[in-house]
Amino acid sequence: MLNVFILEDDLVQLQQMKNDVDKIGTDLGIEIESKTFSNISDLKNTLPKPSRSNIFILDLEINGIKNAGLELSKKIRAHDQLASLIFITIHDEFLYRTYKYRVSALDFIAKDYGNIYDELEKDIQQVHKQLQTNNTEKPFTYKDYSNTINVDFMNINYFESNSTNSHSSILNTVNNQQRQLNYNLRDIEKLDNRFFRAHRSYLVNLKQIDHVDPRKGIIYFYNGEECPVSKLHIRKLLGLIA
Structure with a gap:
């Protein structure tokens, strides 16, 4: 399922975009939950957990402030490195600023464009296709006593040694969750060769x-987490x- 968050201060346009997004879901056979916001504070207070399923459609000008949506996008990106950002605006000159702010926008749609629906459909289809591709990854599988546990491979950032127990390790997920495994790092390498030993x-x-x-010897993950890498x-x- 895709979670779509729409920010637009014009209530008529806000409802039209929601209708478009819902219809796109129906046309493409994609389950979509769309939520609408007419002011920045409401959206900031309801930011979801980081996920590739999140799509934010943001009007750049909110309540007369030309870069309000762009400023918000920085906060969204800091919170959620996995989400897709789509900007809607009447100001073409804002295009370069998305790169200045380095928020990695998926698309930039001008309001005077002939058919916003077609552009949104293309973007939503792209996100869904990418999710389907990621879902083809075989899960990471391990034993927890008599139980077999499957973990979505794309939900894993890294494993780290457990400083209090040399026979176990800590799995860190993209949602900033941790779980202890009764395997050390060498055991995990034998279980699944898709992981890279960046550090002892x-x-x-x-x-x-x-x-x-x-230079710093640091790995940065999409969700903002980091870990060391040895020289x-x-x-x-x-x-x-590369």
């Missing part, structure tokens, strides 16, 4: 890495994510 105490999911700072492994890691 860290095993990372390459597909969740946003970027690496070689010994930086060059190989950079080659794998």
Whole structure:
């Protein structure tokens, strides 16, 4: 299911965009839950958990403030590195500012464009297709005593050694949750070779890495988390994510 959050201070246009989004879901056979907001504070107070299923459709000018939506997008991106951002505006000159603010917008739609519906349909279809691609990843599977546990591979950021128990490790997810496994990092490497040993105490999911700072020796994940990478492994890691 896709979660779509629409911000527009013109109530007529807000309802029209909601109608468009709901119809797109029906036309494409995609389950969509759409929510509307006419002011920034309401949306800020209801930000969902980070997820690739989240789509934010933001009017850039809110209540006469030309860059209000863009400023909000920085807060959204800081909270949710996984979401897709779509900007709606009558001001074409704002296009370059999305790159200045570095919020990685999915699309930029001008209100005077002939058919906003077609543009939104294309964007929503793209997000859904990407989700389907990610869902083809085989889950990470391990045993918890007599139970077999499957974890969505794309929900894993990294594993870290457990400082209080050398025979276990901590799994860190994209939703900032943790769970203890009765496996050390070497055991996990044997279970699943898709993870990369970035540090003697860290095993990372390459597909969740946003970027690496070689000078600082830090890996940054899409959800804002970070972990160290040793100098010994930086060059190989950079080659794998290039």
